[in-house]
Amino acid sequence: MRSVSRVLFSVGILAIIFIAAPATRAGSHTWDVWEVFTNADGTVQFLELKETNNTPGETGLGGHLMIAQPSGHTYTIQNSVVSPTTGKSYLMATAAFAALPGAPVPDEIMPANFLALTDTSCEYNPWDTASWSAGALPSDGIQSLSRAVTNGPLAPGVNSPKNYAGATGTVDASGGGGSSALPGVPDGVTGSPLRVNKLTADGSSLSLSWDLAFCSGELDHQILYGQKSNFPAVPGGTYALLGGQCNIGTASPYTWTPTPNAADGKGLIWFLIVTENNSGREGPWGKWNAASERNGPGTNGASNVCGVTDRDVSNVCGH
Amino acid sequence: MLLAAARATLAAAVLLAGAPGAPGAPEVCVCATARETNAWCPVHKLGYVGGLELESSWLHEAVDAHGHDVDPSTFTCPVCRGALASDGFCAEHKIGFVHGKAYFSKLTYRLGQAEVRRPADIACPVCRKNAETHGWCDRDRAGMVGPFTIRDRAVFEQTVRALGILELADREAKRCQYCAVAMITDTQCPFCKITYRDGKKVGG
Numbered sequence: 117m118r119s120v121s122r123v124l125f126s127v128g129i130l131a132i133i134f135i136a137a138p139a140t141r142a143g144s145h146t147w148d149v150w151e152v153f154t155n156a157d158g159t160v161q162f163l164e165l166k167e168t169n170n171t172p173g174e175t176g177l178g179g180h181l182m183i184a185q186p187s188g189h190t191y192t193i194q195n196s197v198v199s200p201t202t203g204k205s206y207l208m209a210t211a212a213f214a215a216l217p218g219a220p221v222p223d224e225i226m227p228a229n230f231l232a233l234t235d236t237s238c239e240y241n242p243w244d245t246a247s248w249s250a251g252a253l254p255s256d257g258i259q260s261l262s263r264a265v266t267n268g269p270l271a272p273g274v275n276s277p278k279n280y281a282g283a284t285g286t287v288d289a290s291g292g293g294g295s296s297a298l299p300g301v302p303d304g305v306t307g308s309p310l311r312v313n314k315l316t317a318d319g320s321s322l323s324l325s326w327d328l329a330f331c332s333g334e335l336d337h338q339i340l341y342g343q344k345s346n347f348p349a350v351p352g353g354t355y356a357l358l359g360g361q362c363n364i365g366t367a368s369p370y371t372w373t374p375t376p377n378a379a380d381g382k383g384l385i386w387f388l389i390v391t392e393n394n395s396g397r398e399g400p401w402g403k404w405n406a407a408s409e410r411n412g413p414g415t416n417g418a419s420n421v422c423g424v425t426d427r428d429v430s431n432v433c434g435h
Numbered sequence: 436m437l438l439a440a441a442r443a444t445l446a447a448a449v450l451l452a453g454a455p456g457a458p459g460a461p462e463v464c465v466c467a468t469a470r471e472t473n474a475w476c477p478v479h480k481l482g483y484v485g486g487l488e489l490e491s492s493w494l495h496e497a498v499d500a501h502g503h504d505v506d507p508s509t510f511t512c513p514v515c516r517g518a519l520a521s522d523g524f525c526a527e528h529k530i531g532f533v534h535g536k537a538y539f540s541k542l543t544y545r546l547g548q549a550e551v552r553r554p555a556d557i558a559c560p561v562c563r564k565n566a567e568t569h570g571w572c573d574r575d576r577a578g579m580v581g582p583f584t585i586r587d588r589a590v591f592e593q594t595v596r597a598l599g600i601l602e603l604a605d606r607e608a609k610r611c612q613y614c615a616v617a618m619i620t621d622t623q624c625p626f627c628k629i630t631y632r633d634g635k636k637v638g639g
Binding site for chain 1: 493496497499503504505506509510511512528537539613616617620622625626
């Protein structure tokens with residue numbers, strides 16, 4: 117059996133120094149408007165800039181204007197940053213955003229309602245403007261508009277704010293404050309089934325594909341796994357777990373490396389993929405017979421891994 | 436064997452205090468070379484572009500006086516990529532390239548292409564005189580824009596025109612620095628709502 121090395125915790129210190137807008141200017145040309153987000157009432161918003169040309173000295177953000185059109189709303193960036201700026205992001209967000217679970221710490225707080233739902237562009241004056249079609253700005257509290265490449269088009273997707281320190285996350289500002297019902301991951305009875313490809317002969321690396329199109333409302337996923345001795349003692353009983361692969365995101369396929377090894381000598385590892393909302397709640401595990409959900413050891417059958425403390429199976433999609 | 440349950444999550448340690456531009460770093464006068472390097476002197480609060488003295492640091496930064504060292508692979512625009520390969524200029528994104536360095540204005544792109552000559556190195560008295568401001572020498576078939584030598588007459592004239600706009604913008608910066616930047620970028624001042632083209636107000 118393949119041996120598994122223990123993964124050591126590492127501790128880092130994030131020391132970020134923001135300086136007031138200086139009298140002596142530094143570079144500021146190569147930042148692009150990278151991601152924009154609002155909820156329905158405009159209280160939860162963020163703007164993310166990204167340094168897109170891998171240039172280290174673009175520190176002079178302070179004093180530049182953000183301009184939303186056609187509302188004409190303006191916001192003056194308050195801080196400059198210290199080099200190196202290479203490829204980094206800068207996050208401006210409302211106080212309500214900062215208070216949400218899963219939100220990275222904003223680099224500065226901006227007022228609510230900078231973006232209007234009728235806006236069709238956001239400018240980092242005068243160097244970059246991100247534009248979108250009328251009505252295309254999502255307001256469901258989950259989706260944002262973001263770029264994938266420099267000067268590229270904005271496309272909708274699950275929000276992924278990132279700050280200057282590189283911290284990222286996902287927020288749920290859909291109105292439920294993180295309590296929106298999460299769907300299941302289709303098992304083939306509904307939607308397409310989970311598929312697994314072995315990428316290495318010993319199974320230490322697997323490619324997992326699952327149906328992301330059948331349901332909506334996923335914020336994130338995690339893999340839950342156990343060994344043979346973790347199966348319920350009786351049908352309908354509680355599953356124990358060995359652990360979880362946390363925050364695997366919303367892209368399929370996902371490469372799972374390294375996979376865990378069984379410790380009970382049986383040579384069997386089982387796993388499933390569930391949705392989660394990054395606020396301590398996970399979605400359904402699927403049913404073990406036609407009517408009954410599989411259950412973990414936590415509240416409402418939650419796994420109690422990856423920071424999850426509760427589970428919600430009220431969304432019937434996918435399970 | 437049991438897999439240790441958790442994965443490391445936080446490894447980024449960013450220590451920035453000693454980086455260039457950090458608060459408390461001593462400011463050094465660069466006036467001795469600023470005219471030839473398009474530099475800004477933080478001690479005397481003035482800078483140069485094409486031999487022109489500027490008082491607005493905001494404008495000096497905006498005109499991109501000395502260009503950017505950039506990662507070529509980050510440019511996706513086909514025109515930009517072509518310009519990168521040929522030391523050309525992308526009109527859509529207003530970026531010019533000289534030896535892989537990016538200049539975010541036509542003026543500094545042209546200056547980036549020019550040869551720099553110190554007054555002591557200029558034998559021709561007309562050219563030496565021209566280098567005090569700007570001017571064309573028919574005998575040497577060379578234009579001087581401050582210490583920058585441009586040998587193509589048309590490019591020289593374009594550069595002088597752009598320098599004239601920059602001079603006007605520097606004066607305008609005393610009233611509104613956002614207007615000053617709009618003047619050199621052919622954009623609209625977000626506060627005054629004045630749109631500029633070639634340094635002049637357009638419309639309304």
